[in-house]
Amino acid sequence: MTNGAYNYAYLDEQTKRMIRRAILKAVAVPGYQVPFGGREMPLPYGWGTGGIQVTAAIIGHDDTLKVIDQGADDTTNAVSIRRFFAKVAGVATTTRTEEATVIQTRHRVPETPLREGQILVFQVPIPEPLRMLEPRETETRTLHALSEYGVMQVSLYESIARHGRISKGYNYPVMVNGRYIMSPSPIPKFDNPKLDRSPALQLYGAGREKRIYAVPPYTPVKSLDFDDHPFEIETWEQCCELCGSKESFLDEMIVDDDGKRLFVCSDTDYCERRRTLPEAAE
Amino acid sequence: MYVAVKGGETAIAHSLDLVADKRRGDRSIAELSLEQIDQQLGLAVDRVMTEGSCYDRSLAALAIKQARGDLIEAIFLLRAYRTTLPRFGDSLPLDTSAMAAERRISSTFKDVPGGQVLGPTYDYTHRLLDFSLAAEGDRPAAPTAPADTNRTLPRVGDILEREGMLEPPPHDGASEDLTRQPLTLPASRPVRLQNLARGDEGFLLALGYSTQRGYGNNHPFVGEIRYGQVPVSFVPEELGFAIEIAEIDVTECDMVNQFSGSHDVPPQFTRGYGLAFGHSERKAMAMALVDRALRAEELSEAATSPAQDEEFVLAHSDNVEASGFVQHLKLPHYVDFQSELVVVRALRAEVEARNRQAALDQAAE
Numbered sequence: 330m331t332n333g334a335y336n337y338a339y340l341d342e343q344t345k346r347m348i349r350r351a352i353l354k355a356v357a358v359p360g361y362q363v364p365f366g367g368r369e370m371p372l373p374y375g376w377g378t379g380g381i382q383v384t385a386a387i388i389g390h391d392d393t394l395k396v397i398d399q400g401a402d403d404t405t406n407a408v409s410i411r412r413f414f415a416k417v418a419g420v421a422t423t424t425r426t427e428e429a430t431v432i433q434t435r436h437r438v439p440e441t442p443l444r445e446g447q448i449l450v451f452q453v454p455i456p457e458p459l460r461m462l463e464p465r466e467t468e469t470r471t472l473h474a475l476s477e478y479g480v481m482q483v484s485l486y487e488s489i490a491r492h493g494r495i496s497k498g499y500n501y502p503v504m505v506n507g508r509y510i511m512s513p514s515p516i517p518k519f520d521n522p523k524l525d526r527s528p529a530l531q532l533y534g535a536g537r538e539k540r541i542y543a544v545p546p547y548t549p550v551k552s553l554d555f556d557d558h559p560f561e562i563e564t565w566e567q568c569c570e571l572c573g574s575k576e577s578f579l580d581e582m583i584v585d586d587d588g589k590r591l592f593v594c595s596d597t598d599y600c601e602r603r604r605t606l607p608e609a610a611e
Numbered sequence: 612m613y614v615a616v617k618g619g620e621t622a623i624a625h626s627l628d629l630v631a632d633k634r635r636g637d638r639s640i641a642e643l644s645l646e647q648i649d650q651q652l653g654l655a656v657d658r659v660m661t662e663g664s665c666y667d668r669s670l671a672a673l674a675i676k677q678a679r680g681d682l683i684e685a686i687f688l689l690r691a692y693r694t695t696l697p698r699f700g701d702s703l704p705l706d707t708s709a710m711a712a713e714r715r716i717s718s719t720f721k722d723v724p725g726g727q728v729l730g731p732t733y734d735y736t737h738r739l740l741d742f743s744l745a746a747e748g749d750r751p752a753a754p755t756a757p758a759d760t761n762r763t764l765p766r767v768g769d770i771l772e773r774e775g776m777l778e779p780p781p782h783d784g785a786s787e788d789l790t791r792q793p794l795t796l797p798a799s800r801p802v803r804l805q806n807l808a809r810g811d812e813g814f815l816l817a818l819g820y821s822t823q824r825g826y827g828n829n830h831p832f833v834g835e836i837r838y839g840q841v842p843v844s845f846v847p848e849e850l851g852f853a854i855e856i857a858e859i860d861v862t863e864c865d866m867v868n869q870f871s872g873s874h875d876v877p878p879q880f881t882r883g884y885g886l887a888f889g890h891s892e893r894k895a896m897a898m899a900l901v902d903r904a905l906r907a908e909e910l911s912e913a914a915t916s917p918a919q920d921e922e923f924v925l926a927h928s929d930n931v932e933a934s935g936f937v938q939h940l941k942l943p944h945y946v947d948f949q950s951e952l953v954v955v956r957a958l959r960a961e962v963e964a965r966n967r968q969a970a971l972d973q974a975a976e
Contacts, residue, residue, distance in 0.1 A: 335695060364793040369694040373687070374935030376942065399946045406942050408619035436946045454939070465922055467796050492958050498950030517950040537932045539793035563953045580945055581952065595946055 338385040338418040344368055348386035348541070352532060355543035360505030361473070362456050367539035377410055378536025380433045380452035384414065387448060387532070388431055393421045395429035400437035400578065400595035407435070424598050436499075438520040440577045440599040443529035445546060451514045453535040456542065458502045458512040478510050481553065489558055498563070504551045505544055513550075519562045519578045524550040567592040572603035634679050648672035657860070657889025658682055662930065663689030664790070664809050666859050666888055683811075687931045694790065701786060703844040703853055705886075707863050708763045712839035714890075717767045719832045719867055725764040730838065731890070767835040768865045768882065777834075777867060777880045781906070796922055803905055803925065804898075808886060810928030812894045818918040819900030827904045827916030831883065834867035838890050862887045866899035873911045881910060 336342065344366075351365035370378040388394065394414055398407035402424040410433060411422050423429050426441040433450040443449060455461075459469045462480050472478070481502060488496050495501075501518035505511045513524055514533060524531065524544060531544040544550060554560035568575045570593050577599055579592040594600035635642065649656055649672045659671040663686045671689055678684035714730025717723050729735075771777035786801045789809070794802065807815060822828055840860055844853040866883035870876075883903025885895035904918040917923055927933065 339695075341695070341697070364795065366791045366793055369690045369790070369931065371691040373938060374932045375937075375939030376935060378935075399943045403619050404943055405619040405623060408623055412620075412623075435942075436944070454936070466926075467922065493961055494957070496954050496958060498954040499947040515944075515947050517946055519950070537936055563950060565953075578946065579949070581949055595949075 335417055338388055338414070338420075339371070340368065340382065340385045345386040348382055351541045352383065352386065352543065355532070355541050356530070356545050358509075359544050359548050360509030360511040360542060362535075362540040362542045364539055365541050367536050370536065372409070372413065374537040375454060376406060377433070377435060377452040379534030379538075379541070380435070380450045380536075381410060381413070381534075382536060383450050383532050383534035383541060384431060384433050385418070387450075388414065388418055388420055390420070392430045393423050393428055395423050395426065395432045395598075396434075397432065397437060397439070397596075397598075398435040399580070400439070401597040403597065425602075426598050436515050436517075437578070437595060438516055438523045440574075440594070440596040441602075442523075443527055445528040447529040449527075449529050449531050451516075451531065451533040453512065453514045453533045453540070454537075456512055456533065456535040456538050456540040458500075458510050473509060476508065481510055485553060485555070489555070495554070495558060495560075501560075502553050504553060506548050507551075510553070511542060511544075511550075517563060517578055518552065518560075521550070521552045521560070522562065526550070565592060569594045569600060572600045574600070574603060634677070643676055645669055645672040645676065648675050654890060655680070655682055655685075657887070657891050658812060658894070659685045659689055660888040661891055661894060662686045662809055662811065663693065665689050665693040666857075683930050683934050687934070690931055698791075700845065700848075702856070703846065705841050705843065705861065707837065707841055707861070708766055708769075710764060710837055710839040710841045710861075710863075712764055712837045714839065715764060715835065715837040717833065717835045719767065719771075719834050723767050723835075724770070725762070732892075764837070766865060768867070771834070771867065771880065775879065778870075778876075778882060780882065780884075781909070794925060796925070798921065798925060800902075800906075803921070804884065804886075804902060806925045806928055807898045807901055810898070811930035811933070812891075812897065814928055814930070814933075815897035815901050816893060818904070818924060819897035821916065822900050822904050822918045827907065827914075827919040829881070829883075829903055829912075830869035831900055831903065832867045833896070834865040834882075836862065836864045836892055836895065838862040838892070860889050862889065862891050862895045864892070864895035864899045866896070866903055868903050870910060881906070 347366055351363045355361065355363045367379065367382060370381055372378055372381060384394070394411065395402065396407045396411040398404040401407065414420050415422055426432065426439040429447065431448050431450060432439065433452065435452045438449065457466070457469050459472060459481060462484055463469050463472065472480070485495050488494070497518065499517045500512055500515040501521055503511050503513050503521060503524065513521060526547050526549060527544070528546050530546055533542045552560040563578070565579050567579065569577060569579060570591050572594060574594055577594045577596055580595045582591045582593065583589070584591045649668045652675065655675055656668055656671045659674055659682055660666050660668065663671065663674070670692065671685070674685035674688040675682065677688055712728060714732060715725065715728045717727065768777055772779055781800055784799055784801065787799065789802055789805050794806070798806070838860070840858050842855045843857040843859055845856045846853045864885035866885070867880045868883055870879060870881040872878035881903065883899040885898030885902065887894045887898070901918055901924060904916070905921050905924060907914040907919040914920060
C-alpha cells in the first residue's frame, strides 16, 4: 500500500538518527526527560505517537514486535499500531511476551517477566510527573534541575491526611536511580515494582509533549512513599475467571443488566498461556 | 463472554470500509472533484493550507475530500503528509510590499498611498441566504480594474514607522522550525509566530476576542490588511543567487496598538503581526492580536491574562495536538479505571467501617 513512498519504518533516516540521539541521552541520564523534535505521525496525538516514533527509530528487520494496550494484544489501538509497523517496516509481530524483542505498550507492563535484550516502549501522554501540581514547563524543569521535589511529597502527604492513604491508583510517581522523579506513564501502580531493576531496557516516548526518557536495565526505580505509609499494590479477592490466576492484574467487567461482575486477566497473552499450557500455570 | 474489544482487526477493517462508503454518500449524486473543492470551497482550502503549514491547493483539496469536509481532520492529513517531505532550505523572507494585492484596507487612515481596495470580501454582504445559489447556472464574471503591477504597495506601518510613531519591527533573530525542533520556553518571536500561524483559528479568535473584552487589552487598530499574490524566492546553494520558485496567495495583517512607553522608549504605537496562506482575514487578525498580547513581557506590561501567557497560548494552540489528545479519551482506559475502582472502594470501605464503629460507640454510650 505504501508503494515505497515512505522510508523503512515510516520515519526518514535523519529523523531516526535524531530520535536515537535523544534515546541515548535518555539512557545516559535515567529518568530525565529529553526534548526531541517529535514529528507529526499519521496516527493522532494521544494515541501513541511518542511510542511509535521510539519504536520506529529502534526497530530493524530482525526484530519481533508485540503491541499491547491495557495489557491486551487485540484491543483496537494495539491492532492499529501493530498493523502500522507490519505495513511500514514489514516486521515480524507476535503476541507472545517472551518471543518479542520490542514490546510497545500502553498502560501496562506484561505479567511475564522480561529478560535482557528486550526493549519495552511506553506510550506516554503526560511525561511530566509534576504537571498536575505545576502546569508550567519552565517551572517543572527548574524543579527537576534542583531535585526540588517537596511539592510531590506534600501532595502525597495531603492524600494521606485526607483519605488515610495515598489515593493514587495509576501513574504513581517513581524515583529513578535516586535522582529524577519520573512518571511511569499511566500504568497501574500494580506494575510499578516490575520497573525496578528490570533486565529489559525501558524507553518512554511522549509524542505530543515531545519528550523521551528511559530507564536502563537494572536501574533502581522506587515508588514514592513514607516510612509509616509504605507503597503497596492493588489486590483482588477474586481470581481470574479464565485462568485462575491470583497474581495478575484483573480487569473487571459487567456481564449482565443486574451488574454482575466478572474478573479476568488484563494481560491476554499471560492468561492464554496459562490456559493452554497447564505447566505455565504452576 | 466478553467480546467488546476482541476481534479488533476485523472490526477496524469494516470500520474503514464504512468510512469510505459514507464519504462517497449517495452514489446517484455526482462525486466531488478536487478542482471543484479548490475552486468553490477555496476558503476551506486556504484554512487547511494555513494550519497544515503546507502550500499546495490540490493536496489540501484532497485532504478536505478525504476528511469529508472536517477541516481539522484535513489539516491533520496534510500535516502527516508534510512531515515526510524532504527540506531543501529556507526561502527568503516574503516581501509583501511587492504583493499584487486583490484587497488592501487600512482602518487607521481614510486614504493611503495605493488606495483602499475592497476586493472580494464578505464584509458588506447581507447575510441573507441566496436561494438563487441553490440552482445551478452561469454567473457573469465580475468586472475588475487592471492591476497595476508596476508599483509596489508601501505598507501603512512603514509610513508610520518613518515618523517614529510606530516601533520598528521587533528584532526577531534567526528563524527556527517548530516542526523539526521541540518548543522551548520562553520562545523567540519567530517561533511564536510560527506556532500562531499553525494555530487553530477558533482558539486564536477566542483569545484575540478576549483581549478586546479586557483580558489583556492593548487597543488595537487595523493598520492594514492586504491579500494577494507574492513571489517566493529561494537561493539554491549551487547557484548562489535568488530565483523565484513560486507565487503564493497570502493575507497579511499589521495591527497597530497603543503603548504608553517605558523608561527607555517614548510613547509610540506597537505592532502585532498576522500572516496566513490564502484569503484568511479572520485568522490573520486574530493572530496579530495574540502576537501583540504575547509581547507583554517584552514591552514591560503586566501579563495577567490568558492571551498574554506564552506557555498557555503556545502549548494549546495546535488543533492537531488538541484534537488527538481530547479524542484519545475514546481509547480503552479500563486498566487505569480498575485501579481507581480499587482505590475508591477501599476508601469507601474505610469510611463505612468508621461510620459503623461510630454508630456502635454511640449505641454503647
